[in-house]
Amino acid sequence: MKANDRFNNQPPASGWENHATGCVASKDGTTIGYHQLGHGPALVLVHGAMESAQSHQELAQALASDFSVYVPDRRGRGHSGPHGEDYGLAKEVEDLDALLTETGxxxxxxxxxxxxxxxxxxxxxxxxxxxxxxxPPLSINGSAPTAWLRRYDQEMAKGKLASALVTGMKGAQMGPPIFNFVPRPLLQLLTRVAMAGEDRNARAGTVPMRALAPTLHYDGRVVLEMGGTLEGFSALRAEVLLLGGSRSPAYLKVALDALESVLPHVQRVELAGLNHGASGNRNRGGQPERVAQELRRFFSRPKRVARVCAPH
Known part of the structure; x- marks a missing residue:
């Protein structure tokens, strides 16, 4: 499978062995492991679906000259503990809160x-x-595709990992356009070959597709839980940078359009020629230095000063 389908999670050839690692305990006691690179103001990178901390290794390295970069493995991946029976969005926020508290x-x-x-x-x-x-795949009036989750869950329950991954890739529209014309059995075969290759060539710290496949269910739950919450962000205090690629699926642009319309302190940048994998490692179709450039500009600029009205 090609790198830009977000299912290639092998780390780059040059590892990131010479950096610190650590862990924090979330509110429910679950261990959240993380990697730390660089020096400067603290910045946390939170990866997406079918990813682990290693998926943004090159982005972290690109930012390490300006920031202390913390890259956690989200629940169910790498050095972190399991999702747990009562998993939901609140657990993910608690995990992030624990890391923010630990790192400042x-x-x-x-x-x-x-x-x-x-x-x-x-x-x-x-x-x-x-x-x-x-x-962020924020569903606006049902814009984010989620119908594929039922078939994916059924295939995972039967142990059909390759089929389930193809279902997720096609359902979330993450494959290259040519995959729309490739017969499903061939896509499944390519996925099995890719998984076998990862198993043979796995290096220390690798979180392969086989291990990531079950996590897609939980990311789907996050998308479902966040649906219909747009208006709740109209009073967000934090400054926000919205990033997207010009070649990404339309439903992701719908989400960015909607967020741009309601967030009070927002700016938006579209990266020409890039897709949903832009922030990832180069061997999976990313261009991390282009993303790092926008992040440096945003996180390094002077803080916004709140206006204070003088009394009459």
């Missing part, structure tokens, strides 16, 4: 479903000053 970070970059989590965190945690969001 007040700035967040959230990707896709990680962007939804970051957005909800900014609405409920007063310590967050700025958030940058890359194409």
């Amino acid at each position: 970070a007040r700035n967040i970059f959230g990707v896709s479903s990680g962007g939804l989590i970051s957005l909800q965190a900014a609405a409920s945690l007063p310590t967050i000053d700025r958030i940058a969001l890359f194409e």
